[in-house]
Amino acid sequence: MSSALERGLRILEMLAAHPEGQQVSQVADALGIPISGVHRQLQELGRLGYVRQVRDQGDYGLTVKLAALGLSFLGRSGVTDIAQPILDRLATASGELIRLSVIDGDRLVWVAVAQGATGGLRYDPGKEQGVVVHLATAAGGQAWLSTMSDEDALTLVSRQGIRPEGFNPGSGAPSTLKDLLKILETARKRGYALAVDSYMEGMAAMAVPLRRGDSDTVIGCLSIAGPAVRLTKTRVAELVPVLKEAATELSNAADASQFFRQLGNDLP
Known part of the structure; x- marks a missing residue:
């Protein structure tokens, strides 16, 4: 060092x-x-x-000093005021865990969550704010990668690795770059990414890119995650328009925050 x-x-x-x-x-x-x-x-x-x-x-x-600085920054930047009500409404509508991630250089970072499941079986990690998203296995990461060319996507994945460090992904995670490219192509055609038993066994997640206003600049991703037994193909199809509507609302509100306005300006 x-x-x-x-x-x-x-x-x-x-x-x-x-x-x-x-x-x-x-x-x-x-x-x-x-x-x-x-x-x-x-x-x-x-x-x-x-x-x-x-x-x-x-x-x-x-x-708590470092955590307090982070919370103060998010509060003063407008992230909490702008994003949280939208996340809360999406959580209520979906009954699942909602996660907002934003782009930080060549990384995607979870910054806010809302839980819609009130009981029973649910996915509730509780420790993901501030965590860097693993691009190849998480739905949010795949959604972001799908907005790029294959070359740019592979460049980012090569920096981070196709397998996450510190834990084993699920059986549905891509094991090769060829597998990942197929996943990204499917996400582009669908208009959203879907990861089942990928980031974690037994978990499913769907995600869409979040753009700044009416521009093509991607500033983050919005996802719905929950137990795979509940996020079936039928349920996913029902939630797609709800998820996209919330993403559009966030995009339209992004210009009200200086933090959101500056995102996406230093993409790889």
Whole structure:
């Protein structure tokens, strides 16, 4: 790593993925930094209020300061005010989990959710805000890739990998680039992406790209996800117009937020 700033940011990213805390040695091993260097970084981050020791001489974890900054940014940027009511209405209409993702450079990131299932069998991960979407296996990722040429789509997938790191996708996930290209072609013809047993076994999701106003600029994706046994072909067909209507509403409202207006300007 080239700088103290980069090391500090990598440490924050790692701790964000481990809310239970991590030992100094675990951070050092994962990031390839000497233990003494990690300890100095953690001491400085602690002084600034971003990390704390979970127990005396024990693991280090994030404080709420970083999360508060993120929530404050989303609130002040208009994302919450503009998007959440639309997501909530779509959740009520579909009875499933709704996720909004936005483009951040060459990544797609989940930023807001709404749960429409009130009981019984439901898909409710609860920890996906801020998570980078795996493009090849998630419906939102496939929806975004389907708006590009095959060449551009494969470029993004090659950077991230066709298989996600850290967990095993479902049996319906593409295992080769050829499989993925077939999925993208189908999504283009349908006008939406459908991933069944792909990102996760037993889960189905459908997604459409989110464009800025009347332009062709894609700024994110909107998806409906739930148990595959409930999101049948018939149910998916019923939800397609509802999902597209919500995406159009979000697109029309996007210009009211500076955050949404600047999305999509640095696409690969």
